[in-house]
Amino acid sequence: MEGKSWIFKNRPAIVASGVVGGPFEQKSPYSGEFDLVKDTLWMEEESFEKANRQLIESAIQVTLDKKTLSSNDIDALLMGDLINQITPTSMAARTLSAPYLGLFSACATSMEGLALSAALIDGGYCQKVLTGASSHNAAVEKQFRYPTEYGGQKPPTAQWTVTGAGVALIEKASPHNAPLALIEKATIGKVVDNGIKDPFNMGAAMAPAAADVIERHLNQTNQTIDDFDLIITGDLSRIGHPITEDLLKQKGIAFKSGQFLDCGKMFYPELPDVQAGASGPACSAMLVYSHFLNELQKGSVRKILSVATGALLSPLTFQQGESIPCIAHAVELSSPAVNSQSFRGEE
Amino acid sequence: MEGKSWIFKNRPAIVASGVVGGPFEQKSPYSGEFDLVKDTLWMEEESFEKANRQLIESAIQVTLDKKTLSSNDIDALLMGDLINQITPTSMAARTLSAPYLGLFSACATSMEGLALSAALIDGGYCQKVLTGASSHNAAVEKQFRYPTEYGGQKPPTAQWTVTGAGVALIEKASPHNAPLALIEKATIGKVVDNGIKDPFNMGAAMAPAAADVIERHLNQTNQTIDDFDLIITGDLSRIGHPITEDLLKQKGIAFKSGQFLDCGKMFYPELPDVQAGASGPACSAMLVYSHFLNELQKGSVRKILSVATGALLSPLTFQQGESIPCIAHAVELSSPAVNSQSFRGEE
Structure with a gap:
């Protein structure tokens, strides 16, 4: 058995x-x-970890404000970050005071959360779910490498952790809640490890996991890449993204020009500081929940596959000589603007 | 709105x-x-963290062997542990090579995983799901306190982290798969923080979160404690458990003698080393997925509410002066032996 993708019959909506x-x-x-x-x-906090918490709280508050909701309206928060024991997210969940399910898929956390949220809405267990992911450059550098003040040099394969948070509100699609995007299907990643041990080359480490989940999503849902306007990986960046493209080409999956994007390459394109590109759970969460959501809402993009990519290492596993286990989760989103079925309501 | 509990219409089964x-x-x-x-x-590994990984792999293998399954049969693994970036679980997921959703609720992880697994089976997204939690005493002591070799003394409120792993296989209930227990409902915890900052008194810190989710589960599902043979908390132990009992009594919820149990109190009752009792994600996962599952299978217990309790702190949040945010997730399990509806099959 090759495995199954999750098909969301009622296509839950991202509404804010x-x-x-x-x-x-x-x-x-x-x-x-x-x-x-x-x-x-x-951010006027006493530590970078507390600033990370504030990013999450701000992103949640902005989302709630757009729909004039309070924490009492939220059935679940599904979220995570990179800090040990995901404490910034748990502290933000304390502030929100809604039911909370902590997640960890490193930089693939946003799509783990979106897939699970869609299942909870589609299955009828929840009515309003918040999900997302965050990272804070200085908190992550301090924990995984050296405090930024040390000014340690990095090789050109290294990536720059994005400081930010991206949060989405998921509900059942209806004519009343003006969906920005519909959640069609999801494929959950398997851990793939190609033996890379260099934590400054996570793009190359994550590339096979991204290729695996994209191939499985297409096969398991009987689709080809021609069914998608865009396939967008999370933070493979300038080293990993072409590797994934090559791996898929070997499997007979060849992209059209401009069809295969990567948030890590797009996030700060002109900046030399960022070396191979952007990374961190916030990288794809921020672009998918702003730019790509806007494109889907307008209908300028009809269907995308959002593939968040994560490296499941820790400083300790590196010290203990382990290679880097990686994962990628894929969620298929469609535009409500070009999708007349979206406002049928009850199915 | 007070919030909703999750009702699993088809009552998924724990089958192994x-x-x-x-x-x-x-x-x-x-x-x-x-x-x-x-x-x-x-366990003949090079580090305690690798031994933690081995515990998870062994618990998964034992579960698969009981049903003569291989990793290809598994639609998802939902699991977590206490180590930074849950690397023992991710490394075990690499070995299993099935779709993997990493979770973190500290010692409440087992019931976060069971609730989500039940939703994925009940909603029709998965057919076979593995879920569980683990901990390793020496790996946890080294990370959160001091390496055990230091022999640091602890106050009598401290608890002893269980070394072990508990895993369950969840499927749709049917006459063919001989359910051990049926998963009826779940209530997801909110983060509750009563201001306790002492990491050697986690039972007291977690007690209000446990009381909150038990009260919400009863109210939200229109039940009273008379509907349950047992309500079993995770690792409140000798300090926290009576506090939860008192907090619930103040809300008019008074247990009968022997009705309110705690895995932390039960796990090693006669051992002075363990101070206030047992703790760790493995504590409740091991007792619920062995002893209590056996009782449910036999029908000697008709219905239980399993309430795993977690302290969402880290050494860093302690150092930064934060109080301990806590959570508890509740899952309601019933006995197939006394529940004639269980074998109706398709509903």
Whole structure:
């Protein structure tokens, strides 16, 4: 048995989102589509981890405000981050005070959360779910590498962790809640490990996991890449993205020009500091829940496959000589603007 | 709105489980119901974290063997542990090579996983799901406190992290798969923080979260404690358990004698080393997926509410002066032996 993708019969809707970035993220060409950017990495908090918590709280609040909701309206928060024991997310969940399911898929967390949220809405267990992911550059550097103040040099394969949070509100699609995108299907990733041990080359480490889930999604849902306007990976960046493209080509899956994108390559395209590109759970969460959601809402993009990619290592597994286990989760989103079935309501 | 519990219309079944313990766990009065106990904490691995991974792999393998299944038969693994970035679980997921959803609710992870697994089966997204939780005493002590070799003293409110793993296989209930227990309902926890900052008193810290989810489960499902033979908390132990009992009494919820149990109190009752009792994600996962599952299968217990309790702190949040955010997730299980509806099959 090859496995199954999840088919959401009633196609739950993303009805609002909140995207908040840090100061460096103002330089992204997509920053005009973010809801809020913070002026400093500290955000008037006492630690970078507390600033990470504030990013999540802000993204949640922006999302709630757009629909004039309060925490009492939320049936579940499904979210995670990169910090040990995902404490920034748990502290933000304390502030929200809604039922909370903590997740960890490293930088693939956003699509783990979106897939599970869609299942909880589609299956009728919840009515309003918040889901998302976040990261904070300085908190992550301090934990996984060195504090940024040390100014340690990095090889050109290294990536830059995005400071920010992206959150989406998921509901049952209806004519009353003006969907931004519909959640069609999802394929859950398997852990794939190609033996890479270099934590400064996570794009190459994650590439096979991304190729695996894209191939499985197409096969398991009887689709080809021609059914998608865009396939968007999370943070493979300039090293990993072409590797995934090559791996898929070997399987007979060849993209048209401009069809295969990567949030890590798009996030800060002109900045030399970012080396191979952007990374972090916030990288794809912020672009998917701002720019790509806007494109889907307008109908300028009809259908996308969002593939968040995660490296499931820790500083300890690196020290203990382990290679990097990687994962990617894929969620298929469609545009309500070009999809007349979307407003049928009850099915 | 008070919130909703999840009602599983087709009542998914736990059809097999695998429970593996460490050497100290052989002293538990329930060890005769475990499937396997390891003779050393090292388990011939090079690190305690790798031994933690081995516990998970063994518990998964035992579960698969009972139903003569292989990894290809598994639609999803939902699991987590206490180690930074849940790397033991991710490494075990690499070995299993099935779709993997990483979870983190600290010691409440087992019931987060069981609730989500039941939703994925009941909603029709998966056919066979593995879920569970694990911990390793020496790996956890090293990360959260001091390496055990230091011999640091602890106050009598401290608890002893269980070494082990408990895994369950969830399927749609049918006459063909001989259910051990049926999963009726679940209530997802909110983060509750009563201001306790002492990481050696987690029972007291977690007690209000446990009381909150028990009260919400009863109210939201229109039940009283008279509907349950047993309500079983995860690892509140000798300090936290009576606090939860008092908090519920103040809300008019008074247990009958012997009705309100705690896995942390039961796990190693006679051992002075364990201070206030047992703790760790494995504590409740091991007892619920061995002893209580056996009782449900026999029908000697008709209905239980399993309430896993978790403290969502990290060494860093402690160092930064944060109080301990806590959570508890509740899953309602019934006995197939006394429940004639269980074998109706398709509904």
